Structure formats: structure tokens, C-alpha cells
Amino acid sequence: MNKLIIKHNELTAEEFILLWEAVGWGPGPSLEQTRLAMEHTLFRVSVFDGDQIVGMARVIGDMGLDYYIKDVIVRPEYQKRGIGRMLINEILQFINDHGVEGTDIFVELCAMPDKIPFYGKFGFSANEAQRLRLFYRVEKQNDSGEA
Numbered sequence: 001m002n003k004l005i006i007k008h009n010e011l012t013a014e015e016f017i018l019l020w021e022a023v024g025w026g027p028g029p030s031l032e033q034t035r036l037a038m039e040h041t042l043f044r045v046s047v048f049d050g051d052q053i054v055g056m057a058r059v060i061g062d063m064g065l066d067y068y069i070k071d072v073i074v075r076p077e078y079q080k081r082g083i084g085r086m087l088i089n090e091i092l093q094f095i096n097d098h099g100v101e102g103t104d105i106f107v108e109l110c111a112m113p114d115k116i117p118f119y120g121k122f123g124f125s126a127n128e129a130q131r132l133r134l135f136y137r138v139e140k141q142n143d144s145g146e147a
């Protein structure tokens with residue numbers, strides 16, 4: 001492994017989809033959706049070993065009250081080497097740099113049960129709230145008003 005390089009806000013949609021598929025999350029989202037998502041993400045962090053992307057994470061939010069960590073992924077063959085910790089530390093540093101001094105800010109994420117101990121290392125804990133979700137199908141109306 002070469003010296004790892006951390007990059008800020010350079011993660012591309014193509015790299016995002018590559019890592020998504022590398023950890024077996026199924027076929028990645030479409031390029032169009034992912035490009036929009038990258039564009040509107042508050043902070044993207046990626047880690048490289050030479051030319052190869054080996055980890056990524058991003059945070060979305062409103063900068064004032066809420067930050068939400070998404071898509072923390074380390075390439076399988078690079079896991080358990082401290083890269084996940086690097087990614088979360090970079091995000092917490094970003095929040096500290098941009099949050100209002102002296103205030104408390106919610107930093108949230110959604111984790112599968114087997115990943116909770118990883119996030120616990122940074123102080124995250126589960127509350128009693130359940131994650132609700134809806135896969136919403138976007139349908140545009142045509143000029144005649146028909147769906």
C-alpha cells in the first residue's frame with residue numbers, strides 16, 4: 001500500500017458507483033442521479049492508494065442544525081486498516097470547521113446493526129426512532145397534464 005492520499009470534494013459520480021458496487025450493494029444508482037447528488041453534497045471525502053480510489057464518504061445537510069453522513073465505503077481489500085476512521089474523522093473535522101461555535105449539532109446516519117460498533121467508536125449511539133423510507137417513483141406530467 002502506498003501512502004494514502006485524502007481528497008476533498010473531488011469524488012466523482014463514476015468513482016461513487018465503482019465503490020458502491022465493490023462492496024456488493026448491488027447495481028449502483030444511475031449516473032444522472034449520482035452526478036446531481038455529488039453536486040449537491042456538502043462535503044465529499046475520498047481516499048486514494050496511488051491512482052486507485054479505496055474509500056469514500058459524504059455528508060449532506062443544512063450547515064446549521066443538521067448534518068447527515070452517507071455512503072461510508074472502504075474497498076473490501078482495504079478494510080480494517082484505519083481508512084474508515086480517516087473518513088469519519090475528516091467529516092467530523094468539516095463539521096467542526098463549519099458549524100456555529102459553541103452550539104450542539106445533530107450528526108446523524110443510518111447503519112446496519114453489524115456496523116453500529118464501528119460508529120460507536122466515534123460516539124454515535126442509536127435512539128428509539130425507526131428509519132422510515134419510501135421508494136418514490138418520479139413521474140413527470142406531459143403537456144396535456146397526463147401522467
Ligand SMILES: CC(C)(COP(=O)(O)OP(=O)(O)OC[C@H]1O[C@@H](n2cnc3c(N)ncnc32)[C@H](O)[C@@H]1OP(=O)(O)O)[C@@H](O)C(=O)NCCC(=O)NCCS
Binds near residue numbers: 079084086
Ligand atoms: C464500515 C466500514 C466503512 C469500516 O471501515 P474500515 O476501514 O474497515 O474501518 P477502520 O479500519 O477504520 O476501523 C476503525 C475501528 O472500527 C473497528 N471496526 C471496523 N468495522 C467494524 C465492525 N463492523 N464492527 C466492529 N468494529 C469495527 C475497527 O476494528 C477499528 O477499531 P480500533 O480503531 O479500535 O482498532 C467498512 O467495513 C465498509 O466499507 N463496509 C462496507 C460498506 C458499509 O457497510 N458501510 C457502512 C454503511 S452504514
